[in-house]
Amino acid sequence: MLTYRNYIGGKWVSSDSKEIFKSIDPARPLHILGYFQKSTKEDVKTAVEAAGKAYEPWSDVPAPYRAKVLFNVRDLLIKNKERLSRLLTLEMGKVLPEARGDVQEAIDVFEYMAGEGRRLFGHTTPSELRDKFCMTIRRPIGIVGLITPWNFPIAIPAWKLAPALICGNSVVFKPATDTPLCAIKLVEILEKAGVPKGAVNLITGSGAEVGSEIIKNKKIRAISFTGSKKVGEYVMQNAGLKKVGLELGGKNAIIVMDDANLDLAVDGIIWGGFGTTGQRCTAASRVIVHSKIKKKLEIALLKKIKGLRLGHGLKSTTDVGPLINKSAVEKTQKYTVIGKEEGAKLLCGGKIVKMLGNFYTPTLFTNVTPTMRIAKEEIFGPVVSILEAKNIDQAIEFANSVDYGLSSSIYTNDIRNAFKAMEKIEAGLTYVNSSTIGSEVHLPFGGVKDTGNGTREAGWGGIEEFSEEKTLYVDYSNKLQKAQIDVVKFKK
Numbered sequence: 493m494l495t496y497r498n499y500i501g502g503k504w505v506s507s508d509s510k511e512i513f514k515s516i517d518p519a520r521p522l523h524i525l526g527y528f529q530k531s532t533k534e535d536v537k538t539a540v541e542a543a544g545k546a547y548e549p550w551s552d553v554p555a556p557y558r559a560k561v562l563f564n565v566r567d568l569l570i571k572n573k574e575r576l577s578r579l580l581t582l583e584m585g586k587v588l589p590e591a592r593g594d595v596q597e598a599i600d601v602f603e604y605m606a607g608e609g610r611r612l613f614g615h616t617t618p619s620e621l622r623d624k625f626c627m628t629i630r631r632p633i634g635i636v637g638l639i640t641p642w643n644f645p646i647a648i649p650a651w652k653l654a655p656a657l658i659c660g661n662s663v664v665f666k667p668a669t670d671t672p673l674c675a676i677k678l679v680e681i682l683e684k685a686g687v688p689k690g691a692v693n694l695i696t697g698s699g700a701e702v703g704s705e706i707i708k709n710k711k712i713r714a715i716s717f718t719g720s721k722k723v724g725e726y727v728m729q730n731a732g733l734k735k736v737g738l739e740l741g742g743k744n745a746i747i748v749m750d751d752a753n754l755d756l757a758v759d760g761i762i763w764g765g766f767g768t769t770g771q772r773c774t775a776a777s778r779v780i781v782h783s784k785i786k787k788k789l790e791i792a793l794l795k796k797i798k799g800l801r802l803g804h805g806l807k808s809t810t811d812v813g814p815l816i817n818k819s820a821v822e823k824t825q826k827y828t829v830i831g832k833e834e835g836a837k838l839l840c841g842g843k844i845v846k847m848l849g850n851f852y853t854p855t856l857f858t859n860v861t862p863t864m865r866i867a868k869e870e871i872f873g874p875v876v877s878i879l880e881a882k883n884i885d886q887a888i889e890f891a892n893s894v895d896y897g898l899s900s901s902i903y904t905n906d907i908r909n910a911f912k913a914m915e916k917i918e919a920g921l922t923y924v925n926s927s928t929i930g931s932e933v934h935l936p937f938g939g940v941k942d943t944g945n946g947t948r949e950a951g952w953g954g955i956e957e958f959s960e961e962k963t964l965y966v967d968y969s970n971k972l973q974k975a976q977i978d979v980v981k982f983k984k
C-alpha cells in the first residue's frame with residue numbers, strides 16, 4: 493500500500509510527525525486507498541518558507557506566461573480525466589458521471605483562468621485635475637492559504653488554485669482528510685504542467701493542526717476556505733487581518749408553483765436532493781410547494797425515489813452512492829429521528845442500509861414547517877423536506893426563513909413568480925426552471941447571510957478574491973497639484 497507525501501518546495505517529503513493516516517473507499521470502508529502524512533504546524537511553516545521563496549519569481553512572470561502553465565494543467569486534466577474521475581469516485585463515493593463532472597469543472601476553471609492571464613483588468617477613470625492620469629492594476633496578494641472540503645475534491649481545489657496562480661500568488665494548500673489522494677493527484681498534474689517549485693505546496697493532515705496553523709500564520713496574507721459554517725466562524729476569529737474568503741453551508745430551497753411543469757420539477761428535486769447523496773453545498777434539501785399541487789408532487793416524488801438504486805459509484809446501475817463516512821451516516825440518522833420527533837411525516841427512507849459501506853436510504857419528509865430543525869439545519873445527506881405554501885409570497889418567506897443563503901430555485905411558468913423569486917430570494921444563486929445545482933465556472937459563485945462573508949469564487953469573482961486592486965496616479969503637469977484643494981478653472 494502506497495504512502496503518499498507532502499509536496500513542499502517542489503519535493504515530495506515526509507512529515508516531521510512520522511505519523512500517517514489512511515484514506516478509504518466510503519462504499520467499501522475496508523478498502524484502503526493509501527496512507528498520508530499526518531502533518532504538523534512545523535510542516536506548514538516549512539511550506540510557508542518555500543512559498544515565500546517562490547513568490548517573487550512567480551509573481552514576476554508576466555500573467556500571459558503564467559497562463560501557459562495553466563493551459564498545460566487543463567490539457568493534462570483532459571488527458572487524465574477518466575483516470576482521475578474513477579479515483580474520485582473511489583475516494584469520495586459520488587457516482588462516476590458526477591465524478592467526471594467534478595473533473596470537468598477543474599478543466600473548465602483552469603481554462604477560464606488561463607484566459608484571464610490576458611485580461612486581469614484594472615480600470616481607468618478621469619482625474620479631477622488636469623494633466624493627471626488615474627488607473628488601477630491587479631497585483632497578487634502574496635502567500636495564500638487554501639483549505640478545502642471533501643465533497644468536490646478536485647473541482648473546489650481547482651476553483652482556488654487556478655485564480656490564485658494566474659494572479660501570481662504562491663500557495664499553501666490543505667485538502668480535507670477524507671480525500672487527500674485526489675488532492676495529491678491534482679498537485680502531481682500541476683507539477684507536471686510546469687508550476688515552479690514552491691509556487692504550490694500541499695500539506696495533508698487535520699484541520700486542528702495543519703488548518704489552524706495556515707489560518708494563523710502571519711506570513712500568509714489571504715485564506716480561501718470552503719467548508720462548514722462552524723469552521724468558517726473559527727477562520728474569521730483566528731485569521732487576524734488576512735483577506736478571508738469563506739464559502740460555507742446551505743439549506744437550499746426549490747419552490748414549486750401550481751403553474752409549474754411538474755415532471756420537470758420532480759426531475760430537478762431528485763437531482764438536487766439526492767445527487768451526490770445530498771452532499772452538495774447547493775443540495776436541494778427543502779421543497780416549498782404550492783398547496784394545490786402538494787399531494788400530486790408527493791406521489792410523483794415517491795415513485796421516483798423508490799426507483800433510485802444505491803451502490804458503488806463505479807457501477808453503471810448506481811444512482812446514489814455512499815455518504816462520505818460513518819459520522820455522516822450517524823448525522824443523517826440523527827436528523828431523521830429529530831424530524832419524526834418534531835412531527836414531520838416520513839414518506840420514505842430514513843434508514844441506515846445494512847450493508848458494508850456508508851449507505852443511507854433516500855429520505856423524504858412532508859408536513860415540515862419552517863421552524864423545524866430539519867427545515868433549518870444543514871444535514872448534508874439524502875434527506876428532502878417538503879413544506880407547503882399558499883402563494884408565491886409565502887413560498888419566498890419560507891425560502892428566506894433560514895440562516896443560510898447559497899442556492900435556490902423556482903419552478904413556474906408565470907413570469908411574475910419567476911421575477912419575484914429572482915429578486916426576493918435571499919441567496920447567491922437563483923435558478924428558474926432548473927434545480928439548485930449546476931454552476932458554470934465563468935459566473936460568480938457564493939452565498940449571502942451565513943453562507944459566507946460576501947466573496948465570490950469562479951469567474952471574475954475568483955480574480956477579485958486572489959488579487960489586490962492597486963490605484964495609480966500619474967501626474968504629468970510638472971507642478972504640485974492638490975486634489976480636493978486646487979480649484980480647476982475653465983480656460984478662456
Ligand code: NAD
Nearest residue numbers: 640641642667668699703704719720723739740741742773
Ligand atoms: P469542514 O468545515 O469540516 O472542513 C473543511 C476543511 O476545513 C477541511 O479541510 C478540514 O480539515 C478543515 N478544518 C476543519 N477544522 C479546522 C480548523 N479548526 N482550522 C482549519 N481548518 C479546519 O467541512 P467538510 O465536512 O469538509 O465539508 C462540508 C461542508 O462544506 C458543508 O457545510 C458544505 O455545505 C460546505 N461546502 C460549501 C461549499 C460552498 O462553496 N459554499 C462547497 C462545498 C462544501
